[in-house]
Amino acid sequence: MNVLRVLANPKPVAKSASLQIEQAFTEALKAKHPDATIATIDVYRDDLPQIDEKVLPSHFGAPPADEETARKMARRGEILGQLLAADLIVIATPMWNFNAPPMLKAWVDTVLVAGKTFRYTASGPEGLAKGKKAVLCIASGGVYEGPTAALDTLTPMLKTQLGFIGITDVTELRAPGQGAGGEKAAASTAAAIEAAKAAAARF
Numbered sequence: 088m089n090v091l092r093v094l095a096n097p098k099p100v101a102k103s104a105s106l107q108i109e110q111a112f113t114e115a116l117k118a119k120h121p122d123a124t125i126a127t128i129d130v131y132r133d134d135l136p137q138i139d140e141k142v143l144p145s146h147f148g149a150p151p152a153d154e155e156t157a158r159k160m161a162r163r164g165e166i167l168g169q170l171l172a173a174d175l176i177v178i179a180t181p182m183w184n185f186n187a188p189p190m191l192k193a194w195v196d197t198v199l200v201a202g203k204t205f206r207y208t209a210s211g212p213e214g215l216a217k218g219k220k221a222v223l224c225i226a227s228g229g230v231y232e233g234p235t236a237a238l239d240t241l242t243p244m245l246k247t248q249l250g251f252i253g254i255t256d257v258t259e260l261r262a263p264g265q266g267a268g269g270e271k272a273a274a275s276t277a278a279a280i281e282a283a284k285a286a287a288a289r290f
């Protein structure tokens with residue numbers, strides 16, 4: 088099994104519910120599959136060249152305009168390669184302003200590439216990353232259920248983006264209500280960690 092961990096939080100693990108959920112999941116997964124290959128991209132600490140004026144044409148296949156753009160495109164290719172090599176993608180992210188931290192979106196903009204992870208056909212777009220699975224480890228300050236569920240634009244966005252490239256088997260592990268702090272927040276994280284261990288047993 089090839090696993091790709093996508094860590095999208097500038098906080099240290101000890102202060103992040105989403106990273107703690109991811110850690111519990113991955114540790115349990117490793118215990119069950121000691122031979123699993125695990126790659127990691129930390130989008131706040133690793134090099135992740137974003138689309139800019141010169142990268143944009145190359146994103147659509149134009150030769151790099153200069154050496155720096157060539158280097159950026161090579162690195163973007165490596166990041167895409169990590170996704171293509173993975174059977175399971177584990178994403179850890181906080182909710183920021185009802186959505187993702189910008190560097191997670193930058194990662195998405197690196198791995199959704201026409202001709203690599205999706206293609207356009209006569210009958211519409213087709214995902215080329217079929218057969219992969221994803222796990223989302225999400226922490227939020229609020230609780231988005233019932234009438235407030237629609238305020239969570241993070242989960243539907245990630246599921247749309249993953250679905251677009253053919254990844255529709257998505258497990259959600261969430262620790263909502265972190266804004267309450269204290270025992271309530273700790274209980275939410277603890278429940279998500281238990282859910283993460285149980286989820287890992289199903290892979």
Ligand SMILES: Cc1cc2nc3c(=O)[nH]c(=O)nc-3n(C[C@H](O)[C@H](O)[C@H](O)COP(=O)(O)O)c2cc1C
Nearest residue numbers: 103104105106181182183184185226227228229265
């Ligand atoms: C910049 C920023 C924006 C945030 N926006 C929201 C938000 O829109 N909704 C929400 O429920 N929590 C929001 N929060 C709170 C975080 O989601 C919460 O602290 C969560 O625990 C972060 O995950 P972490 O513990 O893994 O860092 C925000 C936090 C930050 C730093």
